[in-house]
Amino acid sequence: MTMQQEALEAPLEPRDPVTRERKPLSRNRLVWARLRGMPRFWVGASVFALIVLWAIIGPLAYPWGVTDRDALNMGMGPTLRHWFGTNAIGQDIYAQTMSGLQKSLIIGLLAGVGATLIAAIVGSLAGYLGGRADSVIGWFIHLLLVIPSFFILVLLSPLTRGLSWLALTFFLAIFSWMIMAQVVRNQTRSLRNRDFVRxxxxxGMPTRKILGRHVLPNVASLLIIDATLGIVASIMAETSLSYFGFGVQKPDVSLGTLLADGTAAALTRPWLFVFPAAVLIILLFAISLIGDALRDAIDPTSGVNRG
Incomplete structure (x- = not known):
């Protein structure tokens, strides 16, 4: 056998591994590859993880509870005994800030994710069914968008005072899903005529399976962004309502109630206001960084025209 024949019968392999054809990345891997190159994502995720761990572990390693009072150190500033100081009746501000952080985190997570789930179900159902069902659901969404949700929550606040903070979480989710539902509705209208849906x-696949297997996975990226930013909106809404006395009610504590209690003494005893406000700002900033990074990773063109 000649050398030329041996060369023809030998398996063809690229001389350089770099020249081998790479498989295209899936959408999830592509998004993750983009996220890994975004410093703001790592900053936001790290700060948020530290805040969550702090909210869980912080109170366990601290000797003072939310309702404990120190009669010998009433209205005192930060010390080694009371890290964030005490209020006028001797309650520890660090313990109350940790309790308020836990409450605001839980309300924000439940309300933000709950609103996204409602938007996904209602929007996809309206867009897929079409016809009269779409018209009725669309009219209802437009009606809720016209009504100012903050004032509705204020009017409903007497109903939540006799109940736990879970009632406030429920109402926050109920009045926060409409805009995303419109987006999902429009996306579903274009998806229902695709070949795989047809x-x-x-x-004969039932509607719920079609929506769950073929429609919602194609709008999952939008839902993830909405859930992340919805957590920020829910925390801000709860803080605002609690600040004005329409949200979390005593003896429960949230960051909004702590800010309300510390506003009057912001100049004379600034630790009553500064520490809860700083925790709230850092929390919202961290979640906003995560949401902004997710938006740019999922849709790279979203940040093209931003300054």
């Missing part, structure tokens, strides 16, 4: 419909 094939599933012709095969």
């Amino acid at each position: 094939a599933a419909r012709y095969m």
Whole structure:
């Protein structure tokens, strides 16, 4: 056998591994690859993780509770005994800030994710069914968008005073899903005529399975962004309502109630206001960084025209 024949029969392999054709990345891997190159994502995720751990572990390693009073150190500034100082009746501000942080985190997570779930279900159902069902659901969404949700929550606040903070969480989720539902509705209208959705419909697949397997996965990126930013909006809404006395009610504590209690003494005893405000600002800033990074990773063109 000649050398030329041996060369023809030998398997063809690239001389350089770099020249081998790479498989295209899936959408999830592509998004993750973009996120890994965004410093603001790592900053936001790290700060948020530290805040969550602090809210969980912080009170366990601290000797003072939310309702404990120190009669010998009433209205005192930060010390080694009371890290964030005490209020006029001797309650520890660090313990109350940790309790308020826990409450605001839970309310924000539950309300933000809950609103996104409602938007996903209502929006996809309206866009997929079309016809009269779409018109009725669309009219209802527009009606809720016209009504100012903050004032509705203020009017509903007497109903939540006799209940726990879970009632406030429920109402925050109920009045926070409409804009995202419109987006999902429009996206579903374009997806319902795709070949894979038509094939599933012709095969007799029920509506709930079509939405769960073929429609919602294609709008999952939008829902993730909405859930992240919805947490920020829910925390801000709860803080505002609690600050004006329409949200979390005593004896429960949130960052909004602490800010309300510390506003009057912001100049004479600034630690009553500064520490809860700083925790709130850092929390919202961290979640906003995560949401902003997710938006740019999922849709790289979203930040093209930003200054």
